[in-house]
Amino acid sequence: MTGSLTKWTGGVLLTILLILTLVPFVLLIFFSFKTQLEVLIDFWGMPDKLHFENYSAAWKAVRSSIGNSLYVCVITVAGAVLIGSLSGYVFARHKFPLKSPLYMLLIGVMMIPSLLTVVPLYAIITNLHMTHSFWGLILPYISGTQLLGIMLCRTLFESLPEELFEAARIDGGSEFYLYSRIALPLCVPILVTIGIVTFLAVYSDYLWPFIVLDQSQQTFTMAAVGLNKSGRSDIGLSFAAYIIGSVPTVLVILFGMKYYIEGMVSGAVKS
Amino acid sequence: MNLAKWRRYGISYLFLIPSFLFIATFLYYPVLLAFFHSFTKWNLVTSEWVGLDNFKKFFNEGTFATGAKNQLIYTLTDVVKAIVFPLIGAELVYLVGGNKIKYLFRTGFILPMLLPGVVSILLWQNIYDPTNGLLNQLLHAMGFTSTHAWLGEEKTAIWSIVMMGLPFISGLPFLIFYAAIGNMNQEQLEAARIDGANGWNVFTKMHLPFLMPQFKIVIILTILGSLQDYVKIMILTGGGPGVATTNPAMIMYNAAFGSSQYGYGSAIGVALFLVILVLTIFNLKFLKTDY
Structure with a gap:
């Protein structure tokens, strides 16, 4: 009796918490279909019809920025996955002098907060003439995000049986062949995890693009913040733009939900 | 050979x-x-040695006291937000029971995580908006006549930032607690219940001790994260009005990228890094959390 009462109270409380959690989410969708006039005149009212023109206007406003973000993401993911897995392979399957100090040197990077490096990194990027260039984002991103790849790939490659590699070596396979044709294909799920975590970290970053890039080559997060600053004039358009810009992250997360949670729990990504 | x-x-x-x-x-x-x-005056091209001047300036300037006080508020509330609310959420989901319902609630709570973080911040900026914000409209609809520029007034700004994300369940801590509770020994819990332990006792005597490692991880990660979190402040208020919502990391950003004092900015970065380093070493040595 008391048990079912507790359950009932818990259920009500939980439902309230869930509704509160979802309020911003619902607002986002609701207002993305209202015109500015409807917002001003009747804040709570339903839109007279679904104003999809908000979406076409928003698409025009943010499509190039989404393109820029995707460009940066794809190159960073490719770089981080390739370089990370290559080093992961070496640390897993090779014996060489200074192996463990070198590994510590790599892993030690995780002790460096971006807070400490943001100012000098800006100086380096400036001196390399990479401000106003996507490479000013991509190269620093790869440096930090490769870490997750190195750690996860090392663990996985270490678990592979030596016979696999021995056989290929006897057949005259080069080290690069062993890495690219034997090790890599066996760890596709891990590579996908690394790719997803990297993609989400890079796509959501606001600070570094804001510091490095020009307004004319802005990423989606820059465009989104810009809309809210200048765009108090049109909530419907801004909200539609946020929804459009969130599509890539939603797709990536839905595609890799399982991988993503695994990767997040196993180690915070650096960017 | x-x-x-x-x-x-x-x-x-x-x-x-x-x-x-x-x-x-x-x-x-x-x-x-x-x-x-951090020991120089630096304009990115040339630099001039100034010894400890940057550090002295940082600790002596009036903004430091405000920034440090605000940081304390941010950090303490961040820890409460990362422990209490996600834990209540996770426990309630298990209490309500039924696999389908559990799945439904869990999915609902992590749904906002689908959005890029910046979009969530911008949504809250809209909620606090003085004219078209949900909060003022809600107060208006309930009959209150006074409205606030929540993020623009000295008294309300910092607490508006703190309350962003209410009810604070959506996020990694919720998933961590949820997974850990699911991994508890169900037979032991059942045995305790048969022996007459009520739900509260099971929660305080069995759940809480069992979750201690998770609490430690979440607390240390939250503290470290909160010291480095200034993107949200930057977007919502820029540290203002005045310096009402600033924190040391925000002061660093403004020094370097607002007024081109790159040496001074580096010094603040170094000072914050040392704090983070001490906390990290303390964690590795004494708390021994594994993350």
Whole structure:
């Protein structure tokens, strides 16, 4: 009796918490279909019809920025996955002098907060003439995000049986062949995890693009913040733009939900 | 024989070159620069040695006291938000029971995580908007006549930032607690219940001790995260009005990228890094959380 009462109270409380959690989410969708006039005149009212023109206007406003973000993401993911897995392979399957100090040197990077490096990194990027260039984002991103790849790939490659590699070596396979044709294909799920975590970290970053890039080559997060600053004039358009810009992250997360949670729990990504 | 061995080593080192080139150029070299230039006046091209002046300036300036006080508020509330609310959420989901319902609630709570973080911040900025914000409209609809520019007034700004994300369940801590509770020994819990322990006792005597490792991880990660969190402040208020919502990291950003005092900014970065380092070492030595 008391048990079912507790359950009932818990259920009500939980439902309230869930509704509160979802309020911003619902607002986002609701207002993305209202015109500015409807917002001003009747804040709570339903839109007279679904104003999809908000979406076409928003698409025009943010499509190039989404393109820029995707460009940066794809190159960073490719770089981080390739370089990370290559080093992961070496640390897993090779014996060489200074192996463990070198590994510590790599892993030690995780002790460096971006807070400490943001100012000098800006100086380096400036001196390399990479401000106003996507490479000013991509190269620093790869440096930090490769870490997750190195750690996860090392663990996985270490678990592979030596016979696999021995056989290929006897057949005259080069080290690069062993890495690219034997090790890599066996760890596709891990590579996908690394790719997803990297993609989400890079796509959501606001600070570094804001510091490095020009307004004319802005990423989606820059465009989104810009809309809210200048765009108090049109909530419907801004909200539609946020929804459009969130599509890539939603797709990536839905595609890799399982991988993503695994990767997040196993180690915070650096960017 | 020896030659062949060194050839093999050579290949290993060759494969490692890309990784090390990247971390040397974009991580370790900036660290050296940060430490060096924390003692200089620096405009990115030329620099002039000023000794400890930057640090003295940082600790003596009026903004430091405000920033430190605000940081304390942010950190304490961040820890409460990361522990209490996600834990209540996770416990309630298990209490309500039924696999389908559990799944439904869990999915609902993590739904906002689908959005990029910046979009969530911008949504809250809209909620606090003085004219078209949900909060003022809600107060208006309930009959209150006074409205606030929540993020623009000195008294309300910092608490508006703190309350962002209400009810604070959506996020990694919720998933961690949820997974941990699911991994508890169900037979033991059942046995306790048969022996007459009520729900509250089971929660305080069995759940809480069992979750201690998770609490430790979440607390230390939250503290470290909160010291480095200024993007949200930057977007919502820029540290203002005045310096009402600023924190040390925000002061660093404004010094470097607002007024081009790169040496001064580096010094604040170094000071914050030392705090983070001490906390990290303390954690590794005494708390021994594994993350």
